[in-house]
Amino acid sequence: MRVSTLSHIIILTHDVPSGKVSGKNAASTAGGGFSPVDAQALSSDTLTPAETPTTSNSLGLDIEANDVGYIATVQMGTPPRDFKVLMDSGSADLWVGAEKCQSVDGSSCVSSSLDSCSPPQLTHLH
Amino acid sequence: MFLGPQSSSSFVDTQTPFNVTYGLGSVNGSIIKDDLVVAGLPLPGHTFGVASKETDNFVTNQFDGIMGVAQSSLSEQRTLTPVESLAEAGSIKDAIVSFKLSRLADQTNDGEVTFGGLDQSKFDPNTLVTLQNVNKEGFWEAAIDAVSANGTNLNLAGRTAILDTGTTLLIVPLADAQAIHKAIPGAQQDKNTFVLPCTTTTSLALKFGGRDFSIDPRDLAFAPLDPNNPTGTCVSGISAGNVGGPNEWLAGDVFLKNAYFSTNVGANTIQLAQLT
Numbered sequence: 001m002r003v004s005t006l007s008h009i010i011i012l013t014h015d016v017p018s019g020k021v022s023g024k025n026a027a028s029t030a031g032g033g034f035s036p037v038d039a040q041a042l043s044s045d046t047l048t049p050a051e052t053p054t055t056s057n058s059l060g061l062d063i064e065a066n067d068v069g070y071i072a073t074v075q076m077g078t079p080p081r082d083f084k085v086l087m088d089s090g091s092a093d094l095w096v097g098a099e100k101c102q103s104v105d106g107s108s109c110v111s112s113s114l115d116s117c118s119p120p121q122l123t124h125l126h
Numbered sequence: 127m128f129l130g131p132q133s134s135s136s137f138v139d140t141q142t143p144f145n146v147t148y149g150l151g152s153v154n155g156s157i158i159k160d161d162l163v164v165a166g167l168p169l170p171g172h173t174f175g176v177a178s179k180e181t182d183n184f185v186t187n188q189f190d191g192i193m194g195v196a197q198s199s200l201s202e203q204r205t206l207t208p209v210e211s212l213a214e215a216g217s218i219k220d221a222i223v224s225f226k227l228s229r230l231a232d233q234t235n236d237g238e239v240t241f242g243g244l245d246q247s248k249f250d251p252n253t254l255v256t257l258q259n260v261n262k263e264g265f266w267e268a269a270i271d272a273v274s275a276n277g278t279n280l281n282l283a284g285r286t287a288i289l290d291t292g293t294t295l296l297i298v299p300l301a302d303a304q305a306i307h308k309a310i311p312g313a314q315q316d317k318n319t320f321v322l323p324c325t326t327t328t329s330l331a332l333k334f335g336g337r338d339f340s341i342d343p344r345d346l347a348f349a350p351l352d353p354n355n356p357t358g359t360c361v362s363g364i365s366a367g368n369v370g371g372p373n374e375w376l377a378g379d380v381f382l383k384n385a386y387f388s389t390n391v392g393a394n395t396i397q398l399a400q401l402t
Contacts, residue, residue: 027232027234028231029344030327030329031325031326031327032325032357033324033356033357033358034324034347034356034360035230036356037230037233038231039350042349043353045188047188049235050228051234053240053245055238055240055247056165057165057167057218057240057241057242059238060238061225061228061237061239063228064188064189066230066349069189069294070228070291070379072193074162074193076160077129077133077134077135077136077161079134081127081133082127083127083129083190084127084189084190085190085191085192085193086292087193087225087291088194088195088292089196089225089289089290089291089292090196090290090291090292090293091148091192091292092197092198092199092200092201092202093146093174093194093201094191094194094203094207095146095155095177095191095192095203096127096128096129096175096176096190097129097176097190097191098128098129098155098176098177098178099129099131099132099176
């Protein structure tokens with residue numbers, strides 16, 4: 001059964017305890033096992049910034065953790081400010097957190113249980 | 127980072143609610159208009175959303191939101207994506223968006239998204255294939271000609287794959303996941319997930335447009351069960367799930383790191399090429 005947009009499975013294994021990370025930041029090779037740089041990024045949920053793009057009309061894609069997601073920086077509002085957005089070819093909506101999302105408890109956007117929401121038109125359910 | 131009238135003088139709330147449900151959570155919010163700049167290209171008064179309620183998995187410091195670039199027929203907000211808007215505004219010639227997803231372990235950090243075309247420096251033009259989008263709802267979906275492991279055909283015919291940068295793993299129907307993992311020495315099944323040796327050297331290839339795109343074996347070893355044992359047993363980057371039809375796959379980053387990936391709304395086509 002398909003949900004109204006795509007079933008994304010962004011897996012962040014937050015429960016993984018920090019492992020020992022030894023060795024230099026050398027590129028790994030196939031057959032060598034899980035690389036130290038991946039291990040570090042996974043345990044710390046690191047965002048690894050991209051190099052400057054090599055062509056026009058382009059944005060670098062920062063790497064979330066061990067290749068869990070890919071994030072670009074765009075500007076919104078006046079004055080323009082940087083917002084980081086997960087680039088998603090499997091959905092078609094753009095959103096960022098609302099200001100009032102922040103003010104409810106003074107910290108970052110509150111989590112909620114799944115709201116019962118009635119979108120105006122369900123077009124994608126099978 | 128949050129967006130609203132206090133931080134932006136050009137912010138306009140249309141007061142229309144929206145809700146997007148993803149596989150692992152959902153967001154509720156309001157449809158708004160504000161100035162957007164993407165890769166230096168302006169979209170003044172662009173229509174998009176701000177979320178006032180998000181489920182747990184979106185409460186993160188790694189990103190502030192999501193930019194969907196599938197076709198806008200899929201949009202819950204019922205509005206054009208930035209790619210389509212840029213094309214409509216004439217800022218880019220065609221509603222094309224292209225991706226190079228970088229593998230952290232390669233230490234090149236050269237991931238890139240390009241609006242309006244392809245970055246020729248990222249792929250071998252001799253290997254470019256153009257595929258018809260077989261999805262009718264606005265996802266990007268292509269027919270898989272064949273699936274092989276270390277060159278041996280696994281005889282999984284008639285499969286299609288939704289190509290989704292916003293999904294981490296490669297998700298396939300259970301029977302296919304079992305067939306694939308049978309071809310990976312040391313792999314074992316645990317309900318809908320699989321494990322395999324972190325040191326696997328098996329290369330799985332998906333053939334699109336007559337060309338094989340091989341998945342680097344490192345991408346099959348998604349994460350170790352024991353972080354202190356990186357050469358032990360790893361969670362497989364391929365897991366079982368029902369995406370839609372019985373032959374429908376969801377090819378996320380595990381596959382897409384292994385190809386240059388481009389989509390064209392106007393032509394309704396997908397292009398893949400070997401990365402250089």
